[in-house]
Amino acid sequence: MTTVAARPATMAQALTRALRDAMAADPTVHVMGEDVGTLGGVFRITDGLAAEFGEDRCTDTPLAEAGILGAAVGMAMYGLRPVVEMQFDAFAYPSFEQLVSHVAKMRNRTRGAMPMPLTVRIPYGGGIGGVEHHSDSSEAYYMATPGLHVYTPATVADAYGMLRAAIASDDPVVFLEPKRLYWSKDTWDPEDPPAVEPAGRAVVRRRGSSATLLTYGPSLPVCMEAAEAAREEGWDLEVVDLRSLVPFDDETVCASVRRTGRAVVVHESTGFGGPGGEIAARVTERCFHHLEAPVLRVAGFDVPYPPPMLERHHLPGVDRILDAVGRLQWEAEN
Amino acid sequence: MTVMEQRGAYRPTPPPAWQPRTDPAPLLPDARPYRVLGTEAAGRTDPDLLLRLYRQLVTGRRFNAQATALTKQGRLAVYPSSTGQEACEVTAAAVLEEHDWLFPSYRDTLAVVSRGVDPVRALTLLRGDWHTGYDPHEHRVAPLSTPLATQLPHAVGLAHAARLKGDDVVALALVGDGGTSEGDFHEALNFAAVWQAPVVFLVQNNGFAISVPLAKQTAAPSLAHKAVGYGMPGRLVDGNDAAAVHEVLAGAVRRAREGGGPTLVEAVTYRVEAHTNADDAGRYRSESEVETWRAHDPIVLLEEELTHRGLLDEATRTAARDAAEAMAADLRARMNADPALHPLDLFAHVHARPTAQLREQAEQLRAELEAEAEGAGR
Ligand SMILES: Cc1ncc(C[n+]2csc(CCOP(=O)(O)OP(=O)(O)O)c2C)c(N)n1
Ligand SMILES: [Mg+2]
Numbered sequence: 187m188t189t190v191a192a193r194p195a196t197m198a199q200a201l202t203r204a205l206r207d208a209m210a211a212d213p214t215v216h217v218m219g220e221d222v223g224t225l226g227g228v229f230r231i232t233d234g235l236a237a238e239f240g241e242d243r244c245t246d247t248p249l250a251e252a253g254i255l256g257a258a259v260g261m262a263m264y265g266l267r268p269v270v271e272m273q274f275d276a277f278a279y280p281s282f283e284q285l286v287s288h289v290a291k292m293r294n295r296t297r298g299a300m301p302m303p304l305t306v307r308i309p310y311g312g313g314i315g316g317v318e319h320h321s322d323s324s325e326a327y328y329m330a331t332p333g334l335h336v337y338t339p340a341t342v343a344d345a346y347g348m349l350r351a352a353i354a355s356d357d358p359v360v361f362l363e364p365k366r367l368y369w370s371k372d373t374w375d376p377e378d379p380p381a382v383e384p385a386g387r388a389v390v391r392r393r394g395s396s397a398t399l400l401t402y403g404p405s406l407p408v409c410m411e412a413a414e415a416a417r418e419e420g421w422d423l424e425v426v427d428l429r430s431l432v433p434f435d436d437e438t439v440c441a442s443v444r445r446t447g448r449a450v451v452v453h454e455s456t457g458f459g460g461p462g463g464e465i466a467a468r469v470t471e472r473c474f475h476h477l478e479a480p481v482l483r484v485a486g487f488d489v490p491y492p493p494p495m496l497e498r499h500h501l502p503g504v505d506r507i508l509d510a511v512g513r514l515q516w517e518a519e520n
Numbered sequence: 521m522t523v524m525e526q527r528g529a530y531r532p533t534p535p536p537a538w539q540p541r542t543d544p545a546p547l548l549p550d551a552r553p554y555r556v557l558g559t560e561a562a563g564r565t566d567p568d569l570l571l572r573l574y575r576q577l578v579t580g581r582r583f584n585a586q587a588t589a590l591t592k593q594g595r596l597a598v599y600p601s602s603t604g605q606e607a608c609e610v611t612a613a614a615v616l617e618e619h620d621w622l623f624p625s626y627r628d629t630l631a632v633v634s635r636g637v638d639p640v641r642a643l644t645l646l647r648g649d650w651h652t653g654y655d656p657h658e659h660r661v662a663p664l665s666t667p668l669a670t671q672l673p674h675a676v677g678l679a680h681a682a683r684l685k686g687d688d689v690v691a692l693a694l695v696g697d698g699g700t701s702e703g704d705f706h707e708a709l710n711f712a713a714v715w716q717a718p719v720v721f722l723v724q725n726n727g728f729a730i731s732v733p734l735a736k737q738t739a740a741p742s743l744a745h746k747a748v749g750y751g752m753p754g755r756l757v758d759g760n761d762a763a764a765v766h767e768v769l770a771g772a773v774r775r776a777r778e779g780g781g782p783t784l785v786e787a788v789t790y791r792v793e794a795h796t797n798a799d800d801a802g803r804y805r806s807e808s809e810v811e812t813w814r815a816h817d818p819i820v821l822l823e824e825e826l827t828h829r830g831l832l833d834e835a836t837r838t839a840a841r842d843a844a845e846a847m848a849a850d851l852r853a854r855m856n857a858d859p860a861l862h863p864l865d866l867f868a869h870v871h872a873r874p875t876a877q878l879r880e881q882a883e884q885l886r887a888e889l890e891a892e893a894e895g896a897g898r
Pocket of ligand 2: 696697698724725726727728729730791
């Protein structure tokens with residue numbers, strides 16, 4: 187995909203463009219949240235939207251997350267397609283009741299008569315030196331709530347394509363934006379955004395034969411780096427970007443693991459009760475006879491997210507990933 | 521034929537007697553923010569109190585400037601400054617007795633320091649070597665609360681518990697104008713009023729919640745009016761008038777202590793600096809608006825009063841400035857040293873006793889740290 191206009195763009199820019207294009211394409215799309223209007227959001231993802239579409243389409247709300255999401259539910263009931271911004275992962279918690287009790291359940295409750303085509307955008311994860319409550323990986327809560335879709339892009343192209351898909355979806359999507367990748371860059375043409383795999387599909391980002399790293403969002407670049415470093419150890423690692431935690435792409439994941447025979451799940455979220463447990467169980471249930479070793483997990487520790495000066499000890503890094511790969515029972519092969 | 525004629529002699533039975541449960545009139549705030557400095561009321565204020573507040577304001581302003589400078593030097597991860605709001609910050613601490621409790625919001629490091637917490641410990645959260653850097657029980661200061669308004673129900677619960685135990689404790693809780701939109705604000709006010717808990721809520725209305733002006737936050741006549749709906753008095757005060765803030769807060773604390781129940785105080789002030797050092801306020805407000813507020817500065821207002829009454833000589837000014845500089849120099853020196861880090865503390869306090877899983881993870885990190893140290897030593 188090389189057109190003249192393609193130049194480096196950040197994930198943040200791609201997200202902004204996705205919101206803009208979705209608003210231009212569909213007058214029922216409404217962006218709302220704290221500071222999303224005049225300021226353009228604390229991460230500037232909604233920059234320019236209020237100026238272009240007016241404050242009724244991109245609205246600075248009062249500071250109340252439960253109110254924001256509850257009002258979005260009502261707007262969706264009346265045929266709008268709200269896109270809500272939560273300022274940070276941990277500040278979405280006041281809206282948890284609306285999310286769990288209504289957003290997730292409304293379609294089922296009404297036998298499909300009242301769907302909830304809304305998107306909740308949440309910057310999540312650590313690695314930005316944020317003080318307490320600014321670095322949570324809250325995906326497990328959302329994954330554990332039937333009725334929600336949970337997407338998390340890791341590339342610039344996916345940021346655009348998956349956010350468009352989330353907004354277009356007739357199901358509610360919790361759209362988790364890896365905030366430390368906001369400023370990551372890739373060649374990308376805003377005038378002709380490349381098509382991406384449908385949301386709901388995992389993508390193999392690196393082909394390999396020795397073992398599969400299963401990851402998503404902020405941990406994808408770390409896994410790619412680990413896969414490079416692993417070559418020195420003689421391992422040829424495959425890296426699968428899950429992209430969508432719900433729905434979960436068993437097919438792509440299992441095809442990879444069956445091919446390599448080994449798997450490590452990598453994420454920032456805590457290990458205990460974290461997404462990796464579900465993923466490892468699914469892989470084991472489906473690929474048991476292809477596995478040369480138990481599926482391992484490299485995750486954040488089971489602790490409240492650390493303060494900035496200690497977060498490097500918490501986040502899964504290349505060394506921990508390589509250590510885990512090293513424990514995949516290679517002895518049997520020799 | 522009119523409807524009434526059609527109805528003929530029919531009259532419904534009247535509803536059971538109804539009357540308002542409390543008379544709203546005494547709960548209503550003043551029409552304008554209450555002021556003392558520069559008014560007749562100023563003559564009644566205790567000169568010693570004014571001088572004490574003056575020294576605290578000067579030190580407080582210096583603290584804000586020093587902390588902001590520390591962000592530029594990379595010594596703090598972030599600093600939400602209370603520059604321009606010092607009258608509220610220092611007074612919130614000044615009106616409390618030693619056994620009372622303060623519940624600060626994330627912008628209130630200065631109130632925490634004014635309460636006696638060591639500045640370095642008060643800044644731990646923003647420096648980033650731990651979360652809360654002080655023992656809340658030592659100075660009866662709850663942790664600086666980042667999730668907005670969530671500290672308010674805690675203040676109510678603590679004050680209620682103290683009363684159940686028969687202790688003389690008042691809780692003073694701080695929140696911003698934006699925070700008053702959160703559900704927790706409303707639930708806290710309701711609980712406090714229903715329980716007649718000895719709590720004082722101080723809303724620092726500094727005009728903004730990051731970029732969002734008050735006009736987008738509320739349609740109420742004032743934030744102080746919100747008190748009335750819960751059945752407690754609302755008080756509106758000029759938040760840059762230290763004497764007025766002191767009088768109103770001291771009155772509310774006294775009322776709470778004497779069993780009169782909670783009060784909501786709205787202090788009208790202004791966030792002179794950007795939201796934090798990471799914010800660009802030029803995107804949403806004009807410099808001329810800021811300038812009008814700089815002219816209504818809490819230190820200037822107090823200086824004018826003190827000068828007018830012949831209470832502020834050069835020696836007093838110099839002494840205040842010197843004390844502030846000494847505080848700043850000490851803070852600078854101590855913050856310029858790298859804090860000792862204890863990575864294994866990550867596992868130490870998650871539960872009363874670490875679980876087996878956490879002990880395992882601590883061992884893993886210990887081994888990694890040892891390997892790292894060996895690698896560095898080679
Ligand atoms: C529950 C929650 N939502 C959002 C935030 C993010 N945030 C931090 S400060 C702030 C604005 C607060 O405004 P205000 O209450 O007026 O206090 P001020 O900053 O003016 O002191 C916001 C939205 C937060 N800390 N907590
Ligand atoms: Mg404010």
